[in-house]
Amino acid sequence: MTVEPKRGLVLYSAPVRIALEEAQVKYDFVSFPLDERPDDYVKNVYPAGKVPLMVYGGIESFPDGKLLPGSAVITESLVILEFLADLYPDARLLPEDPVKRSQARIFMNTLNLRMADDVAKWLTNNDEGEAYLDLLEALQATMPEVGYVVGEWSIADAALLPFLLVGYYVRLHNVEHVKAEWASPRFARLRQHYDQSIARPSTSVTWDEVCTPAFRCTRAEPIGSTYLAGKCHQLLARAICDGTVITDGMTRDREGICVSVAQPTTMTGLLSHPVSPSRALSY
Secondary structure, eight states: OOBOOOSOOOSSSHHHHHHHHHHTOOOOOBOOOGGGOOHHIIIIIOTTOOSOEEEESOEEETTTTEEOTTOEEEESHHHHHHHHHHHOGGGOSSOSSHHHHHHHHHHHHHIIIIIHHHHHHHHHSOOOSHHHHHHHHHHHHTSOSSSBTBBBOOHHHHHHHHHHHHIIIIIITTSHHHHHHHHSGGGHHHHHHHHHHHTSHHHHTTOOTTHHHHHHHHBSSOOOGGGOOSHHHHHHHHHHHHTSSOEEEEEEETTEEEEEEOSOBOOBTTBSSOBOTTOEEEO
């Protein structure tokens, strides 16, 4: 069973999904807005009500939380990442070298202690992003000259990438001095890491880069591509990027994205029905 996300910047479940894709294992993914958590999820699955959560062994039904016999509930993204590394050693989610393994764990611990708070402050307040940039610089300083966080790819890279993606699309292009800093030699190494990471097939499962630039230019509030569900949204985003569809604003509600079309457009083949200039599209 897969329930596509309708909204929310998926910072915490994305690393787990990336790791699962890297391990090339089959899994079911269920997503829901945290402010709309099913009551049975809190009651029967995880009383703390947080995400991500992984059920190892299987779940009979969702959201009432009927686990299959012998199933285990694993919580906290970093714990799940380590669990997957242990469960699938052939996938090399952590390096074999014990020094590099410890470096990857230290890096993830730093992310866990600092990055979430710094990103949250930057996205929700009028913070100019200096703490975020300083942390990025400190993390960059621990990385080797080439390759990934510890040289070879590991779950440390899966933990880092969602924070870079959210920062890059939601704010790096909207705050001029931060945008300039990111493009400067100061972050050359981290940009290299970013380019390598988004090129991996595992990234496309959790982040559709095509959608985000269109909504970055037209949204009324920060909307990451994880708010968008289904191929229809991807095609609509492409059309906006290409200029096929001109919008005069976007809003967000409980049902998804609402797009106000600013000029008459018939998107035959793009959507299942034509669109008039006065009609708002809700998906």
